[in-house]
Amino acid sequence: MPLIRLAYASDATFEAQPLEQGVEPHVARILMASRRNNGKVNIVGGLYYGDNRFFQYLEGDESAVRETYERIQQDSRHHNVRTLIEEPLKDRTFTNWSMKYVPASGDVKAFLERNQLSEFNPQAFDSSQCEEMIGLIRRSSQDQKLVNHGETTRMASQPPQTLSSGLKVGLVVAAVGLVVALAVAATLL
Numbered sequence: 001m002p003l004i005r006l007a008y009a010s011d012a013t014f015e016a017q018p019l020e021q022g023v024e025p026h027v028a029r030i031l032m033a034s035r036r037n038n039g040k041v042n043i044v045g046g047l048y049y050g051d052n053r054f055f056q057y058l059e060g061d062e063s064a065v066r067e068t069y070e071r072i073q074q075d076s077r078h079h080n081v082r083t084l085i086e087e088p089l090k091d092r093t094f095t096n097w098s099m100k101y102v103p104a105s106g107d108v109k110a111f112l113e114r115n116q117l118s119e120f121n122p123q124a125f126d127s128s129q130c131e132e133m134i135g136l137i138r139r140s141s142q143d144q145k146l147v148n149h150g151e152t153t154r155m156a157s158q159p160p161q162t163l164s165s166g167l168k169v170g171l172v173v174a175a176v177g178l179v180v181a182l183a184v185a186a187t188l189l
């Protein structure tokens, strides 16, 4: 089965809402559907959302990528979808991620500064800027705890840790000291 890779830019049609667990809520829903569907057909890639615009990179079997892209293009949560890259791919370049999400990180800001771009406007990216973005997405696996919505939710439901470990050690030492002091006092009585 021939492989292809595809990148596009689009403009979000929704108004950005406050972040929930580090992700804009519309984007979180898109990511959940993407991970569910892309994993099944072995498509990998990444999504960047910034300045109310999207940049998405997909790679996988040609038919699966094309079918998915058809569906994505029909989605009313974005418009002005512009294909930036669509070409055959010899070998897969992403491993074990159905759809990474890249938050607005220092890496992206540095990329914009390096390219003297005042805002994130992927519609205007040239091919080397596209490749730079794809590299950035590929390298962003360490962000998974921030962006895996299910995992973040589980983490958030754990009881909050209110005492620092230094404070805990201090309290234990104070308690032991108190017990020793009481024992010494008892022997003196």
Ligand SMILES: Cc1cc2nc3c(=O)[nH]c(=O)nc-3n(C[C@H](O)[C@H](O)[C@H](O)COP(=O)(O)O)c2cc1C
Pocket: 010, 030, 033, 034, 035, 036, 037, 038, 047, 054, 056, 068, 071, 072, 073, 074, 075, 077, 078, 099
């Ligand atoms: C910017 C953007 C990126 C999307 N990326 C994907 C994707 O990679 N895979 C996918 O299955 N759906 C993606 N979607 C969602 C699809 O348009 C569609 O809502 C979804 O595939 C429907 O899946 P469901 O029938 O399982 O709910 C994306 C939507 C938007 C707006």
